[in-house]
Amino acid sequence: MDAFFAAVEQAAKPSLRGKPVIVGGLGGRGVVSTASYEARKFGVHSAMPMAQARRLCPNAAFLAGRFEAYRYVSDIVMGLLRELSPLVQPLSLDEAFVDLEAGPYGPVLAEADHETGERLVLALAEDLRADILRLTGLTGSVGAAGSKLMAKIASEQAKPDGLVLVEPGQERAVLGPMPVRALPGIGPATEQVLRRAGLTTVADLAEAGEAELVQLLGRAHGAGVHQMATGLDERPVVADQDAKSVSVEDTYEVDLADRERVLREVEALAARCVRRLRAAGRSGRTVVLKVRRFDFSTLTRSETLGGPTDDEAVITATARRLAEQVDITGGVRLLGVGVAQLADYTQEDLFAQALREEAAEHAEEQPEAEEAEEEPDAVRVRRWLPGQDVRHAEFGPGWVQGSGVGRVTVRFETPWSEPGRVRTFAVDDPALEPSRPLPLRRGADADAGEGDGEGD
DNA sequence: TCTGGGGTCCTAGGACCC
DNA sequence: TCTGGGGTCCTAGGACCC
Numbered sequence: 001m002d003a004f005f006a007a008v009e010q011a012a013k014p015s016l017r018g019k020p021v022i023v024g025g026l027g028g029r030g031v032v033s034t035a036s037y038e039a040r041k042f043g044v045h046s047a048m049p050m051a052q053a054r055r056l057c058p059n060a061a062f063l064a065g066r067f068e069a070y071r072y073v074s075d076i077v078m079g080l081l082r083e084l085s086p087l088v089q090p091l092s093l094d095e096a097f098v099d100l101e102a103g104p105y106g107p108v109l110a111e112a113d114h115e116t117g118e119r120l121v122l123a124l125a126e127d128l129r130a131d132i133l134r135l136t137g138l139t140g141s142v143g144a145a146g147s148k149l150m151a152k153i154a155s156e157q158a159k160p161d162g163l164v165l166v167e168p169g170q171e172r173a174v175l176g177p178m179p180v181r182a183l184p185g186i187g188p189a190t191e192q193v194l195r196r197a198g199l200t201t202v203a204d205l206a207e208a209g210e211a212e213l214v215q216l217l218g219r220a221h222g223a224g225v226h227q228m229a230t231g232l233d234e235r236p237v238v239a240d241q242d243a244k245s246v247s248v249e250d251t252y253e254v255d256l257a258d259r260e261r262v263l264r265e266v267e268a269l270a271a272r273c274v275r276r277l278r279a280a281g282r283s284g285r286t287v288v289l290k291v292r293r294f295d296f297s298t299l300t301r302s303e304t305l306g307g308p309t310d311d312e313a314v315i316t317a318t319a320r321r322l323a324e325q326v327d328i329t330g331g332v333r334l335l336g337v338g339v340a341q342l343a344d345y346t347q348e349d350l351f352a353q354a355l356r357e358e359a360a361e362h363a364e365e366q367p368e369a370e371e372a373e374e375e376p377d378a379v380r381v382r383r384w385l386p387g388q389d390v391r392h393a394e395f396g397p398g399w400v401q402g403s404g405v406g407r408v409t410v411r412f413e414t415p416w417s418e419p420g421r422v423r424t425f426a427v428d429d430p431a432l433e434p435s436r437p438l439p440l441r442r443g444a445d446a447d448a449g450e451g452d453g454e455g456d
Numbered sequence: 457t458c459t460g461g462g463g464t465c466c467t468a469g470g471a472c473c474c
Numbered sequence: 475t476c477t478g479g480g481g482t483c484c485t486a487g488g489a490c491c492c
Contacts, residue, residue: 024460031460033492046492051457092463092492185465187490220466221489249461286484296459302485336461 001077001132001140002160004094006036008073009063009387011137011440013399015411015419020044020060022053026386029251029333033065037160063387069437070094073136080131084124089237095155097148099237100124118165125163137415137440149233150174152184171231176203183228190217190225205229246280247288247338248273255294255331259324262332266323269337270316277339283310284339289322292334301326308343315339382427382434384408389438393431395423397438403427416442 001007005023010016020039024032030050042057054062074093081088081096085103090096100109105124109117125142132140139161143154146168153175154164166174180186180194180202193216199205205213206229213229214222227233248269256262266289277284288302301322309315319337384390384403390410391397398412401422408427413420415438425432 027460028457029460031458033460047459049458050460052459054457095492185490189489218467243463244465245463247462251460298487300486304484334460338462 001073001094001138003034003036003040004073004138005034005065005070006039007138008066008070008440009061010036012066012069012415012437013061013411014413014415014417016061020057021063022050022057022060023063023065023387024050024053026050026062026064027251027253029253035060061386064385066387066389066437069389072437073138073440076135077132077140080128080135084128087237087239089239089241097151097237102237118167122163122165125165129161129163135441145171147171147233148235148237149184149228150231153178153182156182172203172206175229175231176201176206178202180205183225185221185224185228190221193217202229242342242344243280243282244342245288245338245340246273246277246282246284246342247290247336248276249290249334249336251292251334252332255333256328256335257331259328262328262335263320263323265335266319266337267316269335270319271312273337273339274310274312274315277315277342278310282342282344283308284315285309285341285343286339287315287318287322288336288338288340289319289326290334290336290338291323291326291328291332293328294331294333296333298334299326302340304341308341384427389435390432391435392423392425397435408432414438415440 006021009021009023010019018038019036020042021036022032022039022044023034024030028051032044032046032048032050032053034046035044035048035053039053039057039060042060044053044057044060050062053060070093077094078088078090078096081098084105085098085100087099087102088096089098100106100121105120109120112120121144125144129140129142132138141155141158141160142163143151143156143158143166144163145151145154145166150166150171154166158164175182178201180200181191183202183205186194194200194205197208197212197216199208205225208226208229210223210226213226216222217225250265250269252265256265270287285306285308286302286304288300290298290300292298303318303322305314305318315337323335384400386400386402388400389397390400392410392412395410395412397414398410398420401409401411403409406427407424408429409422409424410432411420411422
């Protein structure tokens with residue numbers, strides 16, 4: 001999908017169409033997640049600090065992400081891909097590999113001569129792009145080729161709103177002139193290593209030979225880069241991969257300085273991590289603590305338990321123990337808690353059981369120590385995030401344009417309306433409430449994409 | 457107003473075992 | 475009797491991707 005998050009925002013918010021839109025972290029330490037093509041003209045791109053994006057493109061709309069809406073659109077698009085073949089490998093919400101040979105067109109493609117096969121693939125791809133546009137109002141780009149490597153490269157070339165096919169046999173001719181960074185897996189560090197060895201294009205890599213690349217990059221990476229540079233890629237498309245780890249992390253607006261605060265945050269992160277773990281029906285054996293210090297140096301500490309668990313008390317206590325051992329001098333800007341070595345089920349967890357029994361014994365001795373700083377519901381101030389969906393009792397559906405000094409500004413429009421008008425309310429106006437995202441196409445059922453459309 | 461959050465894979469050293 | 479060789483597991487760090 002092209003500039004996916006920003007494109008969803010423009011589809012959902014008519015007043016933003018044709019204008020620069022930047023989705024990302026809105027706090028002082030946020031970065032750009034996605035910039036619309038209008039914003040990219042100003043030099044804004046993914047992973048750029050938000051502060052820099054604001055300097056480059058001050059008139060853009062800066063929005064927090066709405067992942068429920070992105071997932072909704074993603075489900076629709078992935079559903080279309082699965083009509084082409086059951087063998088679909090999503091890489092993220094907005095990108096996937098499809099193995100056409102494993103689907104209904106596989107036998108036809110296998111029989112067809114070169115030219116007929118090519119015409120069929122192009123027709124399937126254009127139909128797919130048309131279906132995506134019809135069902136979501138968004139554009140996507142397709143790369144078609146004989147391997148994942150070349151399909152990926154072709155799709156990059158196709159962006160935005162395009163289709164590129166690489167004919168079998170043309171791989172090296174297409175790759176050769178490209179900079180080494182075009183190959184997936186070659187980032188800034190590898191690029192530097194290669195540049196110092198005088199290798200700047202993919203053709204240079206192919207000529208260098210495997211031995212030299214292994215020498216420079218290590219066994220696995222060197223061999224992989226050599227394969228790719230010669231246009232070879234045998235990796236299969238793999239569907240339904242189970243996650244191998246679950247983690248949660250937060251960067252704080254201001255560095256944390258004191259130990260007690262760090263320990264409290266670690267416990268809260270562990271609780272969130274456990275919630276995600278349990279929601280996925282998984283349990284894990286290794287608990288990982290991540291700490292990024294004031295100077296951006298990052299360390300991890302981990303502990304492997306006797307068996308997999310999804311018990312909050314066990315995981316929290318382990319994370320806390322790890323946090324007690326790290327040096328926090330100078331301050332901490334990020335904390336994270338993760339669980340790895342995941343299993344599908346929880347074995348009988350004797351340790352967790354023992355902890356619960358112990359907690360029950362001590363329950364009478366330690367009454368109500370927690371929850372001191374929680375404000376009562378009536379006093380808690382609601383946070384209105386730019387981009388957020390809201391509904392007003394009188395004016396209907398809209399989205400938060402901004403808020404401050406006790407006021408919140410809302411634009412009243414829907415994906416299928418004309419650009420709407422703006423009104424301002426008190427932040428605690430009882431007529432205004434957060435709401436779920438609306439479908440991008442009028443009349444689309446709220447359940448669309450949730451497993452229907454696959455046709456039994 | 458420098459640098460998110462959620463992941464994957466690889467490497468390397470030490471412990472431990474046979 | 476100055477000390478092999480292979481394997482696995484754990485830990486920590488780093489590169490990379492979206």
